[in-house]
Amino acid sequence: MVGFLDLHSHMLPSVDDGAKDIEEMKKMMELAYNDGIRAICFTPHFKLYEFEDEEQIERYNAHINRIFNDACNYASAEYEDMSLFLGSEIMCHSDVAESISENFCKNIANTSYVLIEFHFKASFYDIKNTVTKLSRKGFIPIIAHAERYSELVKKPARVTELKELGALIQINARSVTNIRFGRVARFIKKVFKKMLVDIIATDAHDSSHRTPILSEAFEKISAKYGEGYAKKLFVENPNSILNKCSKE
């Protein structure tokens, strides 16, 4: 299938632990394109504790903007029907809503959606509290790779609670295809069965291991839960988020 949208990607080179250089980004983009992906939102990590001061954050953001422009130029020359967007994957910290409001970290493509990650052992209280705070400030939190948090895996019903507070749930494509046994596999099965998942994304970091591939997971979800639901997760839901973007 052609026309997938990938809302979680570390393809932007030399900014985090994703693509190490422009050549790696090119390889990744080719893989993504050949897999049927036609829109990618780059979401480099933002971890407040890695910065010493605001000036360093500003330099980091200026650097990201420059590289993003280069990536857009490359994509438009090579792939005329590929769209690129910019966001960030924000590691939760106590002033996360303020950091977003002050533009230290980027929401998804200038929309009110924010991709937020937690420590894998984060307490449910912290996750819930962050979702509540962000929702109150008018943001729509997308919980990155929800299958990674032990406090959710332990009690999948908590996912419903987070959704009621305004969160969207993102699961990694590789988890869908590669995790077959154990607690996480059972968690994934439960949340899909109850149709609690909103978005599947690649969380791609390279061209050999954590790759930008969605088609395999799409086939699996289609076969198990129906093509209609699969299309929502891989195309319609991410598309409706990106359609809300006001381009700079």
Ligand SMILES: [Fe+2]
């Ligand atoms: Fe990520």
